[in-house]
Amino acid sequence: MTTALPLTHLQRLEAEAIHIMREVVVEASRPVMLYSVGKDSAVMLHLARKAFHPAPPPFPLLHVDTTWKFRAMYELRDRIAAEAGMELIVHRNPEALARGINPFDHGPLHTDMWKTQGLKQALDAHGFDAAFGGARRDEEKSRAKERVFSFRNAGHGWDPKTQRPELWNLYNARKRPGESIRVFPISNWTELDVWQYIAAEGIEIVPLYFAAPRPTFEWQGGLFMADDPERLARVMGTLPPITTRSIRFRTLGCFPLTGAVESEAATLDDVIRETLLTTTSERHGRAIDRDDGGAGMERKKQEGYF
């Protein structure tokens, strides 16, 4: 971006995120960046490279894998980490792997074991005391009140009542042994900011964000992509009818849990146009927030979900 007076909203958001990342590197002893391969992760990684240039970001990337991500995500993940010159740690919860936990047979347990428990295991195993995440306050109600530096007790629990006040851009990163911090550098970004930044900076994202003809199936009232039909058939017992539709995704997670939208938006400009004209929120396609009413995400965070 070029420098002009006054700063644009993207310049201010970028400067804030970089400031936060640098602060963590100075104050934490072993930081890590959560990398989910989604567009927010892509923006986070880009910001990290800017923050520490000409050095590579002084922390590894951690992908908490569920084995159920889209194949295109795995492909991009490995290449991007190598390009950034960063170590990539992939963690799969061994217990979930052994028990064959999947979204069809196990419902909410799928998210709990792969993601919540998997994340805790990975953080504990590597002794990470600060983990960057790409969560934004505009995503969900309880996120709107979460701090940029969000503390977790030794059991990774979040207590909304004891959050530290964050004044100016001063962050108190002090913690006791065993405690850790989740840090959200793009807290103040909206979905539109993320898209605009991706466009302005030419950041590479998973092609699934752009519409293309893809194999789809309907399940529990939603439209999903049959990313791995053989595996689907194995787990579901029988393969649902598959039709090719032009679809894309607004958010990416496990392919059987991430609803697709029918779309013709094949370019970044098209996607941004659709985003601006859409009438539903980004997490609309995600099952996780609706699990147990309005307080679903708040409860998951108290249990250690990112």
Add this chain to the structure above:
Amino acid sequence: MADHDAYRPDALIAEDIEAYLAAHSAKTMLRFITCGGVDDGKSTLIGRLLYDTRAIFADQLDALETDSRRIGTQGQAIDFALLVDGLAAEREQGITIDVAYRFFSTGRRKFIVADCPGHEQYTRNMVTGASTADCAVILIDARKGVLVQTRRHAYLCHLLGIRHFVLAVNKMDLAGYDRGVFDAIVADFMSFAALIGIEHFTAVPLSGFAGDNVTEAPSANTAWYHGPSLLSHLETLGVDGADGAAPFRLPVQWVNRPDLDFRGFAGLIASGAVRPGDAVRVLPGGRTTTVREIMTFDGALPQAVAGQSVTLTLADEIDCSRGSVIAAADASPQTADQFEATLVWMAEEAMMPGRGYWLKLATQTVTATVQQPKHRVDVNTLEQLAARTLDRNEIGVAEVYTDKPIVFEPYADNRTLGGFILIDKETNATVAAGLIRFALRRSQNVHWQPTDITRADHAALKNQRPLVLWFTGLSGAGKSTVANAVEKRLARMNRHTFLLDGDNVRHGLNKDLGFTEADRIENMRRVGEVARLMTDAGLIVLTAFISPFRAERDMVRAMMAPGEFVEIHVDTPLEVAEARDVKGLYRKARSGELRNFTGIDSPYEPPENPDIVVNTARMSVDEAADHIIRHILPLA
């Protein structure tokens, strides 16, 4: 719900997305805070802004309609408050507890709204929200006029340095859209604003519920109003420039050293602008040099300004690290270690005058002690009241002393170099926000007098290394007895020692102090200072004080040279110490004759990582003394 097509630029998005994006890439950002109570319609107004600027999606609106019927307070109508009250406790109780951040944007600006609770018990939350705001929107219920809380909100926002004020006179629909009502409220607020130094504000008659003058003005109901709508005012008010025109300051966050050939200083520019070739001064050292390059991922920049995160390289190799401030050479900030500051107390535990807290200002972290407040401010009447401490949500003025000089500017001149937080060393909680008013004159006039015979000379003459053997433990644990035995052994080994005993010091140096928590802290501070002077003289100092609080022991440890403080926990169980009761104090404490007695009605915080532990219930005095000597001999 009224239609506001002006803020739904769908046409351009659909027809020419590139033109739309080009226009939007030049958008600026405004952070504002909304202040008002539960009944002023604050959440309704924010909900209305989000709705009218399309920041709420259909599925969120569906969920909101369902929630409104289930737990809303507006009957069958949409309760916009539910949009902004995010935590389960808030929704259940129908109140806002914590600051929530909301986002919306128009064709001109992106807005970040800090939505803060209005009650006095949430003063700290409002201060937090105000700390990052460029503008304050103060809500008034037209039927009620300027209330005590209105004044409190305006005072807090002004205190935190907000320059732009909007007086949103809400619920005009319930006041018959009466111009007289509006004018009377504006006049009332104006006299108060002048009193506290708010020079200018914009007043808008509104109905968040019905939508009047929120996005377009004037509404048909207020034809008499000739000002802007709330949104168009927020879109156009000027926020940049003040920091840009100030002298250059870059607090150094991190030194970037990927290899031996590159040394860059990374940070967020706090004020001013910088160009390659500019003369700069690096504080606190004061050396001058010039900027070689403004390095970014996208290449070198010809200029960088306040608000940007950059990495600078300098022409000369000079001392510069995290906490340093790179500043314009001809207009650099001061350094000092004693200040007068306004403090907003945020922690449940009251301020403890004399206790050491971490003070974080920009990228500097030091130990600071706060003196007894000069006064506290009644946030409702602005009266100055006498105070011995500050409780949660109280605001006061006090002197703050840091253990080493810091680079600063008065808060009124620079928010970044004048605003700080205090952190409890024990709990790591952020306990206070501070705003530097000025440095105390004596701080700049009292200098260290260098002496020719140094502390190293003193120690060498005595052929020993100075140490402080700090005995801590319950009353009757055996501290003085063991310390005495250790000192006798050291004396036999020709070591020069001195034993500072708790009871003895209270007969002289500290006879003006009692046993309140504050006096105990001051007792420790003085003993620490005396012990330090004695180590400067080369002595091995033994101290025997209960010293029940970790924070104070850590304060003393911080005063000493590294490695010279040895914490010895005389770890005798309470039952054993109480059974001994050599001075009869436990009996008095149990009967209530003696208050604040450690172990009975006042806590003892045992050391977490003591250098040495002795237990006099299991060891004899000689065994304990020998154990300590064995441990310290390699040191002394």
